[in-house]
Amino acid sequence: MNDVVNLLKSHKSVRKFKAVSVEEEKIKEIIECAQSASTSSYIQAYTIIRINNMEKRRSIANLSGNQKYIEECPLFLIFCADLNRLKIACEMNNKVFVEGYVETFILSTVDVTLAAQNALIAAESMGLGGVYIGGIRNNPDKISELLKLPTNVYPVFGMCLGYPDEDTGNKLRLPMEIVLKTDYYTSDDDVEMLKEYDEQIKNYYIKRTNGQRADTWTNQVGSLMSNPQRPHMKDFLKEQGFKMK
Amino acid sequence: MNDVVNLLKSHKSVRKFKAVSVEEEKIKEIIECAQSASTSSYIQAYTIIRINNMEKRRSIANLSGNQKYIEECPLFLIFCADLNRLKIACEMNNKVFVEGYVETFILSTVDVTLAAQNALIAAESMGLGGVYIGGIRNNPDKISELLKLPTNVYPVFGMCLGYPDEDTGNKLRLPMEIVLKTDYYTSDDDVEMLKEYDEQIKNYYIKRTNGQRADTWTNQVGSLMSNPQRPHMKDFLKEQGFKMK
Structure with a gap:
């Protein structure tokens, strides 16, 4: 590196x-x-x-x-x-x-x-x-x-x-497997991968805020994207x- | 640097x-x-x-x-x-x-x-x-x-x-004074600066192509932008x- x-x-x-x-x-x-x-x-x-x-x-x-x-x-x-x-x-x-x-x-x-x-x-x-x-x-x-x-x-x-x-x-990014695809787009495994990522993010927030916040990534961006931008x-x-x- | x-x-x-x-x-x-x-x-x-x-x-x-x-x-x-x-x-x-x-x-x-x-x-x-x-x-x-x-x-x-x-x-970029403004946008001196830049670009092309090409920047991008993209x-x-x- x-x-x-x-x-x-x-x-x-x-x-x-x-x-x-x-x-x-x-x-x-x-x-x-x-x-x-x-x-x-x-x-x-x-x-x-x-x-x-x-x-x-x-x-x-x-x-x-x-x-x-x-x-x-x-x-x-x-x-x-x-x-x-x-x-x-x-x-x-x-x-x-x-x-x-x-x-x-x-x-x-x-x-x-x-x-x-x-x-x-x-x-x-x-x-x-x-x-x-x-x-x-x-x-x-x-x-x-x-x-x-x-x-x-x-x-x-x-x-x-x-x-x-x-x-x-640093804020933990999405798993590389979900962002990088080969030859064509597929989201077949996305939900599974996002669930795992959500767990990591939740634990990160809990740790950083002493348990005050326990949000997941999908909930956070979902809240944003369910409102007109x-x-x-x-x-x-x-x-x-x-x-x- | x-x-x-x-x-x-x-x-x-x-x-x-x-x-x-x-x-x-x-x-x-x-x-x-x-x-x-x-x-x-x-x-x-x-x-x-x-x-x-x-x-x-x-x-x-x-x-x-x-x-x-x-x-x-x-x-x-x-x-x-x-x-x-x-x-x-x-x-x-x-x-x-x-x-x-x-x-x-x-x-x-x-x-x-x-x-x-x-x-x-x-x-x-x-x-x-x-x-x-x-x-x-x-x-x-x-x-x-x-x-x-x-x-x-x-x-x-x-x-x-x-x-x-x-x-x-490397391709010569626009003069910094035309790209960077302070506090507000103005293009008052742009034509003058672009003319100077055009000269530089023309000389660059002439040199690189042994005189085969003598295009200016404004003509080049102007030709592009006068057509629907x-x-x-x-x-x-x-x-x-x-x-x-």
């Missing part, structure tokens, strides 16, 4: 940070690493917005389910899927940008996620820690207004970064130019 | 591989790294399908724009966004899975992409190389049939992996349970 594998396997989300700035040189390296990620057909369809303004941070924290660490972290980035730049590229070459296909939505969402994961790994390699903030999609319209996002750009997630001031444990997203995205054609 | 940053910055897509298998122990490590990536609310909404069957590989290559390296690479993985497992989790807890929100589509697409990027980085750290295959979305219905994907699962991209048998150059995706996804509600 080499150092990179070690780093990747020891990932854990960090939400509590030391009151120490992240060095500008490191931030530059982090963004360079983000940009080095693969990109579909070279389109590089993302923009990263670094939020320095503390008032903005406060607003974003409030709009994202009151996640305090958005205010507290030394470095807060918002990763946007960006097709606006490609529209500009079209205009520069007297071409007409074709808007609104779901495929283009996928392209930009995948592109920005690849870049973000590179950023997080680079940061972690420097002793920093961080967490993704999907909560910015709680109020994507207000976030977009704050960030002055044009059409064909949407905020996918935020990322808090800084020097860790907590040591959380951010039902405002469709209208927001449509308004923003992502018409899901 | 540490070793990880070095590795991330030196990424290049590899499409030509030595006829050497990837060790099973390494494959296991790669998948473990994939699973260690962040996951939204712990949902782990993806399944990785390893394609060993050579007939299947041939079919997939044909369906993905005749990309020969899908057949030739020692290890070929297909990364699927997977909500089916979460549906099973609902059923195990007598809950009703809510299908079809665009937000859930985002959650699973982001989750699978984070995992995939970890897989690629892990592989690269072991001396392997690889390339993402978005081409599997050329014929997602036939690919899904081949892989026996149930509803609420869709194939996002493939990944070819193996020991590199070519040494391609995979317009079949909407209907395919709808059929597959991703109704973009």
Whole structure:
């Protein structure tokens, strides 16, 4: 197991940070690493917005389910899927940008996620820690207004970064057999495997909370998925130019 | 600049591989790294399908724009966004899975992409190389049939992996100033910066092709984006349970 594998396997989300700035040189390296990620057909369809303004941070924290660490972290980035730049590229070459296909939505969402994961790994390699903030999609319209996002750009997630001031444990992942299949998809043994996994997760929670919590994985994610997820997203995205054609 | 940053910055897509298998122990490590990536609310909404069957590989290559390296690479993985497992989790807890929100589509697409990027980085750290295959979305219905994907699962991209048998150059990324903004989005200087970037890219192509090709970045991506992108995706996804509600 080499150092990179070690780093990747020891990932854990960090939400509590030391009151120490992240060095500008490191931030530059982090963004360079983000940009080095693969990109579909070279389109590089993302923009990263670094939020320095503390008032903005406060607003974003409030709009994202009151996640305090958005205010507290030394470095807060918002990763946007960006097709606006490609529209500009079209205009520069007297071409007409074709808007609104779901495929283009996928392209930009995948592109920005690849870049973000590179950023997080680079940061972690420097002793920093961080967490993704999907909560910015709680109020994507207000976030977009704050960030002055044009059409064909949407905020996918935020990322808090800084020097860790907590040591959380890794969360046990699904058994590999359930996530990795060979040649075709089958879920024949999933229920059995999930039951075993549930037991492990339950024991983990019991141990970590001194018996206060004994939830299973399937119950936890089942509760989540039996409720509509951010039902405002469709209208927001449509308004923003992502018409899901 | 540490070793990880070095590795991330030196990424290049590899499409030509030595006829050497990837060790099973390494494959296991790669998948473990994939699973260690962040996951939204712990949902782990993806399944990785390893394609060993050579007939299947041939079919997939044909369906993905005749990309020969899908057949030739020692290890070929297909990364699927997977909500089916979460549906099973609902059923195990007598809950009703809510299908079809665009937000859930985002959650699973982001989750699978984070995992995939970890897989690629892990592989690269072991001396392997690889390339993402978005081409599997050329014929997602036939690919899904081949892989026996149930509803609420869709194939996002493939990944070819193996020991590199070519040494391609890195492709120059956009200037950082255009990708990284502070506090809010602005594209005021984008055209100027893109013109400069275009010059650099043009010179790169001229040099690499001995003057045969002199394309600019904006022309290249503009040509792409002035054509509808995979317009079949909407209907395919709808059929597959991703109704973009």
